[in-house]
Amino acid sequence: MPQPTLGFWKFTFAIAAGIWLGCLAVAATAWLIWPDLPPAVVSRLSQPPAATPTSPPPPSSNEEMFQQYLQRQQATQEQQNRQIEKSEQEKRFNSAPCQFWRQQYQANPTQGNREKMDGYCG
Incomplete structure (x- = not known):
């Protein structure tokens, strides 16, 4: 065929x-x-699409982009530092010496016991 x-x-x-x-x-x-x-x-x-307010306008130069990058990096670093500081404070607060001096201060609230409690508990 x-x-x-x-x-x-x-x-x-x-x-x-x-x-x-x-x-x-x-x-x-x-x-x-x-x-x-x-x-x-x-x-x-029939209406044109509206710009989304949640997205920032695109930067006009490389310098602006770099500045935004540095700001984000700094904010991230500060947040990490706060988290580390908070976890270290919780560790000190839950430590055995801190618990001991807190009990001592509650039983006998003197200036010396307060200083020891503040020294161990932060």
Whole structure:
């Protein structure tokens, strides 16, 4: 059985006609559906998209980008330092010497016991 051959121009015309008919089908569908859309959807489709307020505007230069990077690094470092300091303070507060001097100060609230408690508990 011989295979049908299709010339280059016929093939190109067939592809162009398919794309054209596809575009016409999409346009006709949109034209038919447009009157049936709810007003809220129509107003939302007719307005340009709003810029998202949560995303900062893109920096205009490499220097600004570098400054933002340094600020983020500094904020991250400060947060890590606070976490480390908090965990060390909790460790000191829960240590045996701190517990002992807290009990001593509660039993006998003198200045010496307070100084020892502050020294061991931070």
